[in-house]
Amino acid sequence: MSMLKGIAASNGVAIAKAYTLEAPELSFETKKVDDVESEVTRLQDALGISKQELEKIKENARQSLGDEHAEIFSAHLLILNDPEMIAPMQDKIKNESVNAEAALDEVANMFISMFENMDNEYMRERAADIRDVTKRVMAHLLNVTFPDPALIDEEVIIIAEDLTPSDTAQLNKQFVKGFTTNIGGRTSHSAIMARSLEIPAVVGTKTVTTDVKDGDIIIVDGVEGEIIVNPSEDVIAKYEAKQADFEKQKEVWAQLKDEPTISKDGTHVELVANIGTPDDVQGVLNNGGEGVGLYRTEFLYMGNSDFPTEDQQFEAYKSVLEQMGDKPVVVRTLDIGGDKELSYLDLPKEMNPFLGFRAVRLCLERDDIFRTQLRALLRASTYGNLKIMFPMIATLNEFRDAKALLLEEKENLTSEGVNVSDDIEIGIMVEIPSTAVIARQFAKEVDFFSIGTNDLIQYTMAADRMNERVSYLYQPYHPAILNLVNNVIEAAHAEGKWAGMCGEMAGDSIAIPILLGLGLDEFSMSATSILPARTQIKDLSKEDLASYKDELLSMSTADEVEAFIREKTNQ
Ligand SMILES: C=C(OP(=O)(O)O)C(=O)O
Numbered sequence: 001m002s003m004l005k006g007i008a009a010s011n012g013v014a015i016a017k018a019y020t021l022e023a024p025e026l027s028f029e030t031k032k033v034d035d036v037e038s039e040v041t042r043l044q045d046a047l048g049i050s051k052q053e054l055e056k057i058k059e060n061a062r063q064s065l066g067d068e069h070a071e072i073f074s075a076h077l078l079i080l081n082d083p084e085m086i087a088p089m090q091d092k093i094k095n096e097s098v099n100a101e102a103a104l105d106e107v108a109n110m111f112i113s114m115f116e117n118m119d120n121e122y123m124r125e126r127a128a129d130i131r132d133v134t135k136r137v138m139a140h141l142l143n144v145t146f147p148d149p150a151l152i153d154e155e156v157i158i159i160a161e162d163l164t165p166s167d168t169a170q171l172n173k174q175f176v177k178g179f180t181t182n183i184g185g186r187t188s189h190s191a192i193m194a195r196s197l198e199i200p201a202v203v204g205t206k207t208v209t210t211d212v213k214d215g216d217i218i219i220v221d222g223v224e225g226e227i228i229v230n231p232s233e234d235v236i237a238k239y240e241a242k243q244a245d246f247e248k249q250k251e252v253w254a255q256l257k258d259e260p261t262i263s264k265d266g267t268h269v270e271l272v273a274n275i276g277t278p279d280d281v282q283g284v285l286n287n288g289g290e291g292v293g294l295y296r297t298e299f300l301y302m303g304n305s306d307f308p309t310e311d312q313q314f315e316a317y318k319s320v321l322e323q324m325g326d327k328p329v330v331v332r333t334l335d336i337g338g339d340k341e342l343s344y345l346d347l348p349k350e351m352n353p354f355l356g357f358r359a360v361r362l363c364l365e366r367d368d369i370f371r372t373q374l375r376a377l378l379r380a381s382t383y384g385n386l387k388i389m390f391p392m393i394a395t396l397n398e399f400r401d402a403k404a405l406l407l408e409e410k411e412n413l414t415s416e417g418v419n420v421s422d423d424i425e426i427g428i429m430v431e432i433p434s435t436a437v438i439a440r441q442f443a444k445e446v447d448f449f450s451i452g453t454n455d456l457i458q459y460t461m462a463a464d465r466m467n468e469r470v471s472y473l474y475q476p477y478h479p480a481i482l483n484l485v486n487n488v489i490e491a492a493h494a495e496g497k498w499a500g501m502c503g504e505m506a507g508d509s510i511a512i513p514i515l516l517g518l519g520l521d522e523f524s525m526s527a528t529s530i531l532p533a534r535t536q537i538k539d540l541s542k543e544d545l546a547s548y549k550d551e552l553l554s555m556s557t558a559d560e561v562e563a564f565i566r567e568k569t570n571q
């Protein structure tokens with residue numbers, strides 16, 4: 001028996017035989033060709049068959065995973081239909097007389113490395129999409145069979161270097177009990193799909209394909225992020241019990257899907273979700289989200305080759321609002337810059353991009369970009385319960401200026417005869433320490449706060465959130481952070497306003513009791529964290545936790561805070 005560690009990507013425990021999903025052998029030689037026209041035709045044929053296959057996979061995915069996930073394959077089809085991608089391949093064949101394989105490989109790699117080098121996880125995933133579709137086209141050019149997970153007809157756990165979105169979409173849950181890969185992280189496509197399919201998965205093990213042989217019995221522990229290879233009978237029995245516990249746990253979670261989130265002593269808090277696109281809304285509803293606490297609109301800008309038009313934005317916002325019905329939707333205005341770049345917005349390189357020209361700073365200077373977004377939001381406001389917030393607010397004047405532009409556009413629209421809702425709350429993200437410190441002054445003017453701890457921690461601890469070497473300074477339980485958070489909540493309440501949190505901290509099981517005790521009103525997290533959080537809060541007494549407040553705020557280290565909470569909440 002041996003054990004491998006990886007990243008817990010999808011909850012649950014699976015026990016079955018290992019099945020290696022071989023990556024196809026796609027090596028080729030670059031060759032000169034005489035007949036360039038027939039080489040171009042060969043490329044077109046391979047593209048054509050790939051498109052037909054993807055249409056089928058998309059349909060399968062729609063049936064097994066839902067519309068939201070099938071959209072990935074629309075993105076794949078778009079890649080294969082994208083003249084910016086395909087024309088350079090054809091030109092390469094014609095101008096350099098090379099074979100289709102070489103043209104495909106070179107052009108695709110150019111796009112892949114462009115996307116991969118972006119400091120942004122979402123864009124890096126686009127590189128994975130291109131890699132996925134090009135492999136399929138390459139296999140057709142080489143006449144190599146592409147692996148077909150849909151053919152699996154016995155209970156297995158898949159092991160693979162990585163699973164592409166198209167692999168995952170073909171998995172039949174009846175037979176595929178779980179999977180584990182060498183590469184990937186919690187937000188890679190395969191991990192997201194595993195959570196939708198609700199099959200346990202551990203990714204990023206680095207070596208599972210070499211450490212496990214086909215036919216070995218393995219356990220995937222998607223809770224702890226562990227793979228156990230050839231376990232003894234005793235260990236199997238232990239994990240079977242764990243599996244049964246987990247199934248029971250899921251039933252308990254599911255019972256709370258349509259319930260409000262109420263603590264043991266009767267306090268209601270809102271558990272809402274962070275989303276990046278309208279496609280994410282289904283996941284929010286499936287997981288009993290009481291609203292959207294953060295809609296990161298920049299993905300709309302990043303997924304485009306130019307600024308999205310007012311109408312394109314209007315459609316996206318309207319779709320989210322309509323799908324959410326009367327539930328609140330907090331839309332954050334464009335937060336570009338820092339780690340989020342736009343290929344079509346040429347900004348000078350900065351020494352410290354996280355401290356630079358970004359988010360509302362950029363929007364106030366480029367008010368043409370900002371006004372377009374504000375108009376789209378205002379037009380969509382009558383389709384649901386919209387709240388708007390501005391990111392990276394450091395001074396009251398920034399808030400006042402941004403709000404003034406919003407009100408100006410509202411007036412413009414009204415005079416154009418367009419209906420705009422009259423009760424849109426206007427709030428800010430609190431992610432800069434200066435704002436957290438004088439939250440009292442802000443609270444007189446904003447309708448709400450949403451604390452962005454991902455940035456607030458980075459700026460308070462002076463630790464770049466992208467830099468692995470200083471990641472130990474990402475300390476959500478640090479007393480300095482707790483004091484800032486407390487200051488914001490108290491300031492909001494003193495003015496009769498509400499305070500939420502949309503950084504990762506809001507879904508953390510150690511932070512949740514602390515935040516409940518401090519009086520946080522709204523917790524915004526990834527959709528799949530909502531039901532476990534609701535279950536946790538149901539068993540917590542807000543009054544007890546509030547009584548620890550002074551003690552917690554005067555502690556000296558994050559470790560002290562964590563140990564204290566673990567003891568008080570039996571974690
Ligand atoms: C939610 C936040 O915003 P983002 O992660 O998009 O910067 C944050 O900073 O906590």
Ligand SMILES: [Mg+2]
Pocket residue numbers: 431452454455
């Ligand atoms: Mg932020």
